[in-house]
Amino acid sequence: MSPKRVDKPARRQEILEAAVRVFARRGFAASRIEDVAAEAEIAKGSVYLYFDSREEILHAAFEALAAGSREIVGRARTTQAPPLERLAGLIRDVITSVTVSPELARLLLDLYGSGAREEGLPLHMAEIYREYRTAIAALLAEAVAEGSARQGVGVAEATVIVGAIEGCLLQWIIDPALPINELAGPIAALCVSGVR
Amino acid sequence: MSPKRVDKPARRQEILEAAVRVFARRGFAASRIEDVAAEAEIAKGSVYLYFDSREEILHAAFEALAAGSREIVGRARTTQAPPLERLAGLIRDVITSVTVSPELARLLLDLYGSGAREEGLPLHMAEIYREYRTAIAALLAEAVAEGSARQGVGVAEATVIVGAIEGCLLQWIIDPALPINELAGPIAALCVSGVR
Amino acid sequence: MSPKRVDKPARRQEILEAAVRVFARRGFAASRIEDVAAEAEIAKGSVYLYFDSREEILHAAFEALAAGSREIVGRARTTQAPPLERLAGLIRDVITSVTVSPELARLLLDLYGSGAREEGLPLHMAEIYREYRTAIAALLAEAVAEGSARQGVGVAEATVIVGAIEGCLLQWIIDPALPINELAGPIAALCVSGVR
Amino acid sequence: MSPKRVDKPARRQEILEAAVRVFARRGFAASRIEDVAAEAEIAKGSVYLYFDSREEILHAAFEALAAGSREIVGRARTTQAPPLERLAGLIRDVITSVTVSPELARLLLDLYGSGAREEGLPLHMAEIYREYRTAIAALLAEAVAEGSARQGVGVAEATVIVGAIEGCLLQWIIDPALPINELAGPIAALCVSGVR
DNA sequence: CATGAATGAGGCTTCATTCAT
DNA sequence: TATGAATGAAGCCTCATTCAT
Numbered sequence: 001m002s003p004k005r006v007d008k009p010a011r012r013q014e015i016l017e018a019a020v021r022v023f024a025r026r027g028f029a030a031s032r033i034e035d036v037a038a039e040a041e042i043a044k045g046s047v048y049l050y051f052d053s054r055e056e057i058l059h060a061a062f063e064a065l066a067a068g069s070r071e072i073v074g075r076a077r078t079t080q081a082p083p084l085e086r087l088a089g090l091i092r093d094v095i096t097s098v099t100v101s102p103e104l105a106r107l108l109l110d111l112y113g114s115g116a117r118e119e120g121l122p123l124h125m126a127e128i129y130r131e132y133r134t135a136i137a138a139l140l141a142e143a144v145a146e147g148s149a150r151q152g153v154g155v156a157e158a159t160v161i162v163g164a165i166e167g168c169l170l171q172w173i174i175d176p177a178l179p180i181n182e183l184a185g186p187i188a189a190l191c192v193s194g195v196r
Numbered sequence: 197m198s199p200k201r202v203d204k205p206a207r208r209q210e211i212l213e214a215a216v217r218v219f220a221r222r223g224f225a226a227s228r229i230e231d232v233a234a235e236a237e238i239a240k241g242s243v244y245l246y247f248d249s250r251e252e253i254l255h256a257a258f259e260a261l262a263a264g265s266r267e268i269v270g271r272a273r274t275t276q277a278p279p280l281e282r283l284a285g286l287i288r289d290v291i292t293s294v295t296v297s298p299e300l301a302r303l304l305l306d307l308y309g310s311g312a313r314e315e316g317l318p319l320h321m322a323e324i325y326r327e328y329r330t331a332i333a334a335l336l337a338e339a340v341a342e343g344s345a346r347q348g349v350g351v352a353e354a355t356v357i358v359g360a361i362e363g364c365l366l367q368w369i370i371d372p373a374l375p376i377n378e379l380a381g382p383i384a385a386l387c388v389s390g391v392r
Numbered sequence: 393m394s395p396k397r398v399d400k401p402a403r404r405q406e407i408l409e410a411a412v413r414v415f416a417r418r419g420f421a422a423s424r425i426e427d428v429a430a431e432a433e434i435a436k437g438s439v440y441l442y443f444d445s446r447e448e449i450l451h452a453a454f455e456a457l458a459a460g461s462r463e464i465v466g467r468a469r470t471t472q473a474p475p476l477e478r479l480a481g482l483i484r485d486v487i488t489s490v491t492v493s494p495e496l497a498r499l500l501l502d503l504y505g506s507g508a509r510e511e512g513l514p515l516h517m518a519e520i521y522r523e524y525r526t527a528i529a530a531l532l533a534e535a536v537a538e539g540s541a542r543q544g545v546g547v548a549e550a551t552v553i554v555g556a557i558e559g560c561l562l563q564w565i566i567d568p569a570l571p572i573n574e575l576a577g578p579i580a581a582l583c584v585s586g587v588r
Numbered sequence: 589m590s591p592k593r594v595d596k597p598a599r600r601q602e603i604l605e606a607a608v609r610v611f612a613r614r615g616f617a618a619s620r621i622e623d624v625a626a627e628a629e630i631a632k633g634s635v636y637l638y639f640d641s642r643e644e645i646l647h648a649a650f651e652a653l654a655a656g657s658r659e660i661v662g663r664a665r666t667t668q669a670p671p672l673e674r675l676a677g678l679i680r681d682v683i684t685s686v687t688v689s690p691e692l693a694r695l696l697l698d699l700y701g702s703g704a705r706e707e708g709l710p711l712h713m714a715e716i717y718r719e720y721r722t723a724i725a726a727l728l729a730e731a732v733a734e735g736s737a738r739q740g741v742g743v744a745e746a747t748v749i750v751g752a753i754e755g756c757l758l759q760w761i762i763d764p765a766l767p768i769n770e771l772a773g774p775i776a777a778l779c780v781s782g783v784r
Numbered sequence: 785c786a787t788g789a790a791t792g793a794g795g796c797t798t799c800a801t802t803c804a805t
Numbered sequence: 806t807a808t809g810a811a812t813g814a815a816g817c818c819t820c821a822t823t824c825a826t
Contacts, residue, residue, distance in 0.1 A: 006806070027309045029225035032799060043808045045802080054800065113223045113305040115370055126371035133367075156382040159364060159374070163383070164356050168362025171329075171355060175322035176309055178355070186352040187359070194390030202789060228816065239791045244818065397811060419701045421617035424795065435812045464662040501701040505615045507762050518763035520667035525759075551766070555755025555775070556748050562758065563751060566703050567714035569644075570747070572799070579751070586782030619822060631787045633823080642821065 012050040015040045016064070019057045026104035028058055058114060061107055063126075068097050068104075069128050073135045083142035084149070084195075087186035088135070088159070094165055095184040098172075106173055113116075132162045139194060149195040161191045198357070208246040211236045212260070215253045220302035224254055224310045251261050254310065261390075264293050264300075265324050269331045279338035280391075283357070284384035286332070290361055291380040294368075302369055328358045336391060345391040404442040407432045408456070411449045414497035420506075454503055457496055460489050461520045465527045475534035476541070476587075479553070480580035482528070486557055487576040490564075498565055517530055524554045532587060541587040553583045598637040603628045604652070607645045612694035616646055616702075646702060649695055650713075656685050656692075657716045661723045671730035672737070672783075675749070676776035678724070682753055683772040686760075694761055720750045730782060737783040748781045 003021040018040035022031045033054055037044040051057050076090040098105035108125070137158035143149035164187050172180040214236035218227045229250055233240045247253050272286040294301035303319070313322040335353035339345035360383050368376040410432035414423045425446055429436045441451050468482040490497035500517070506516040529550035535541035556579050564572040606628035610619045621642055625632040639645050664678040686693035696713070703713040725746035731737035752775050760768040 025313070027313050029309070030313070033801085034799080044800095045809060046807055048801070049806070109309040112308065112366070112370055112392050115227070117221070117223050117226070126367075129367050129371065156379060157386055159367060159379060160383050160386045163363025163365075163367060164360040165363065166366060167359025167361065168355060169359075170308070170362060170366065171322075171325050171359060174308055175325065183352060183355060187356050190356045190390035191352055191386070193392070194386035196389070204789095207789095229818085230816080240817095241792060241819080242790055245789065250817070400810095403810095418703070419705050421701070422705070425797085426795085436796095437798080437813060438811055441810065446796070447776060504758070504759055504762055505617070505697040505698065509613070509615050509618070521759050521763065529718060548771060551756060551771060552752050552775050552778045553755075555759060556752040556753065558758060559751025559753065559755025560747060561749060561751075562700070562754060563714075563717050566700055567717065575747060579748050582745055582748045582782035583778070585784070586778035588781070621822085622820080632821095633788060634786055636822070637785070 006027040008050070012060075015047060015050050016057065016060050016116070017040070020061050020064075020103045020107060023058070023061065023110060024103035028107075028110035058110065061104070062111055062114075065104055065107065065111070066128055069131065072097065073131050076135055076139065082148065083146070084192050087136065087139045087143075088192065090139075091165055091188045092184045094169070095180060095187075098169055099181060102176075105169065108169070108173060129162055129166070132165075133158045136161050143195065153195045157195055160194075164191055204246070208256075211238070211243060211246050212253065212256050216257050216260075216299045216303060219254070219257065219306060220299035224303075224306035254303075254306065257300070257311075258307055261300055261303065261307065262324055265327065268293065269327050272331055272335065278344065279335040279342070280388050283332065283335045283339075284388060286335075287361055287384045287387070290365070290378045291376060291383075294365055295377060298372075301365065304365070304369060325358060325362070328356045328361075332357050339391065349391045353391055356390075360387055400442070404452075404459070407439060407442050408449065408452050412453050412456075412495045412499060415450070415453065415502060416495035420499075420502035450499075450502065450506065453496070453499055454506075457499065457503065458520055460496075461523065464489065465523050468527055468531065474540065475531040475538065476584050477530060479531045479535075480584060482531075483557055483580045483583070484576045486561070487572060487579075490561055491573055494568075497561065500561070500565060521554060521558070524557075525550045528553050535587065547588045549587055552586075556583055596638070600648075603630070603635060604648050605637050608649050608652075608658060608691045608695060611646070611649065611698060612691035616695075616698035646698065646768040648701055649692070650702075653692055653695065653699065654716055657719065660685065661719050664723055664727065670736065671734065672780050675724060675727045675731075676780060678727075679753055679776045679779070682757070682771045683768060683775075686757055690764075693757065696757070696761060717750055717754070720753075721746045724749050731783065735755065741783045745783055748782075752779055 015036065018106055019036045021030075022035045022039050025031075026035070033046050033047055036057065037047050040047070047057075050130045051060070072090060072093045075093060076086050079086050079089060081089070111125050133155065137155050140153050140158055144151060144153055168180070168183050168187060172183075210274055211232065215227075215232045218231045218235050221227075222231070229243055230240050232253065233243050238319070243253075247256065268286060268289045271289060272282050275282050275285060277285070307321050329351065333351050336345055336349050336354055340349055341345060364376070364379050368374045368379075397400075407428065411428045414427045414431050417423075425439055426436050426448065432439070439449075443452070464482060464485045467485060470476050471478050471481060474555070478554070490516050503517050525547065529547050530544050532541055532550055536543060536545055560572070560575050560579060564570045564575075603624065607619075607624045610623045610627050613619075614623070621635055622632050623634050624645065633696070635645075639648070660678060660681040663681060664674050664781050667674050669679060699713050721743065725743045726736070728737055728746055732739060732741055756768070756771050756775055760766045760771075
């Protein structure tokens with residue numbers, strides 16, 4: 001039943017994490033399977049026991065990221081609180097998530113590209129951002145309904161808010177000296193007062 | 197005596213533009229020198245008469261982008277108008293510039309990565325964003341001084357505003373269906389009212 | 393668990409020998425890595441599992457040659473016999489060594505060049521010849537001391553003797569019809585009687 | 589008749605000399621037509637007005653060298669003097685010739701190779717050395733006949749003498765610190781007393 | 785004659801993937 | 806399962822040669 005007590009999913013996860021570290025360091029384009037294998041402390045060929053191809057590792061990493069995003073969005077949807085507070089909470093959650101696993105965040109740099117190109121593998125940062133916009137637009141609609149946001153606030157403002165969040169992350173990713181932790185408050189404050 | 201004459205800078209520019217189109221389509225990593233040559237309708241080897249290496253083409257493209265940014269920032273600094281109007285102008289300028297040359301904007305996806313990695317060739321998106329932050333922080337300081345922005349508004353808010361701008365571009369780049377032209381207004385409105 | 397095992401040094405040696413044959417045939421400049429791979433009956437890329445670059449193969453071949461030279465010189469130094477007999481022995485040894493592996497000797501044609509050029513990788517035929525001169529000069533000094541060579545014989549004569557040996561090899565290398573085996577005697581005879 | 593007063597042969601000679609300097613510096617394999625053109629201070633394409641191909645330049649350089657050799661050999665044949673004095677003269681002439689144009693001598697390193705390979709372009713260092721051997725063998729035969737050289741001295745000794753000469757040149761070419769000028773005497777002395 | 789831009793074949797090297805052990 | 810040697814396709818870049826001016 002278990003001739004070798006290797007836990008396949010666990011091993012796959014280890015390799016994925018190693019890969020994410022490598023990709024974060026050198027970028028996907030410059031990362032070779034051998035680097036990943038070395039980081040995971042296994043042999044090059046063994047990577048292929050857990051992933052079908054180099055691309056698939058990037059897909060898997062994307063999935064991890066997407067899962068995190070979906071969780072954050074879900075929480076904003078289901079939490080009991082006034083809409084603008086839930087918006088502020090979402091912003092805090094995003095910032096916290098990248099603080100917790102900065103390597104995964106760094107991967108964004110590679111995922112942007114792979115999602116935006118024509119060959120369009122099933123990597124869709126676009127999808128993630130669409131979900132963010134939808135969720136935030138819903139919160140804004142609620143806020144308008146209850147009078148905590150001004151009339152006319154809608155999808156465009158949601159886009160700007162998603163932009164503010166992701167644009168701050170972006171600045172931090174390409175310039176890690178930027179104090180990302182101190183930014184959740186200002187983002188929330190500016191966005192909230194910006195829609196009133 | 198009447199040697200074949202060519203306007204080298206002009207030809208270099210042509211190749212650069214062809215390269216930018218190719219990079220925008222496939223991404224830098226997937227773009228072969230041969231693709232660039234084909235797009236420019238010259239032979240592969242001829243590319244090397246104008247650029248020392250594949251990397252150098254990316255550098256040159258970055259320079260074009262950086263020049264555009266510097267111009268926009270310069271205009272925001274020197275224009276005669278109330279600070280928050282100049283901020284709105286800067287936002288419009290950025291949106292306009294990417295609308296004018298969308299291919300160049302698409303390059304951002306590649307430039308993010310090349311600037312953020314350790315080997316870091318002299319490509320520094322980080323630098324560009326730093327300039328944006330500085331310029332906007334200066335505008336905000338002026339606004340605070342004249343009372344059109346609330347006390348306490350500073351670098352953090354400048355970062356959020358840069359984020360809002362760049363984050364909106366990012367969403368559009370990876371999802372060109374998004375109506376970027378209609379976003380300059382909302383970005384400006386939200387940011388301006390957000391700092392009051 | 394039972395990974396594919398290979399005797400790396402042995403394989404490297406095989407490739408090196410194949411390379412030496414190819415270089416001897418076409419010269420280093422005209423020898424493609426693909427030729428070497430074909431001669432070794434492996435794939436082009438496999439060569440790089442054992443050598444870092446095309447140049448490195450030449451270096452390795454040089455090392456083999458240098459090792460042979462050092463051995464010959466060492467033997468002339470340590471053998472128990474009258475100095476001029478040891479000189480004759482050295483001459484025979486050199487001739488024998490090229491007879492044994494003519495391909496390696498043919499490589500001299502390429503090694504001369506790579507040692508003499510300014511960029512000079514660590515290939516130093518000059519060094520080898522310097523060692524020969526030093527060793528022979530020592531033998532001559534002994535011979536002078538014991539009276540079997542005339543007064544005044546010194547480094548200049550050592551240079552001439554090295555020249556006679558290498559010059560004969562050279563003639564044979566570029567004209568293999570020349571009966572190199574029959575030359576050890578005459579070289580020794582002429583040199584020995586020339587220093588008396 | 590002379591629409592442009594360019595002296596074709598003279599220009600060809602200039603280019604050839606420039607090429608010889610370049611080849612001496614970097615070796616033929618590493619010398620590009622462009623280097624030669626730059627050294628000759630003309631445009632790359634112009635080289636082809638005087639030479640059909642890169643190879644042909646090397647051929648021409650070889651011819652210059654061969655002409656020098658033939659002259660030296662001719663002088664040894666026709667001079668009026670005892671045979672061993674004419675041998676000593678030949679040795680001096682050779683040494684002098686390389687001292688006069690060291691760059692041409694450095695070319696030997698490339699000519700050895702191009703003559704010895706199978707494709708055998710019409711570059712034949714082998715031929716030159718054969719002529720030397722023949723000439724010297726003739727001198728030795730004369731010397732034997734007049735009793736100034738011992739019985740039995742013949743082609744083998746001629747080969748050794750050619751070897752001594754060329755071997756000394758070789759040592760100097762790959763190690764220019766070696767005092768080649770002081771070697772004509774010792775070579776002659778050793779060879780002459782070696783055949784007595 | 786002279787130029788130098790353009791060409792494109794060809795070589796070196798890398799690296800994802802395979803597969804024998 | 807795990808290994809790592811082997812493969813070979815593919816890409817970057819060089820440079821001899823051509824040719825329009």
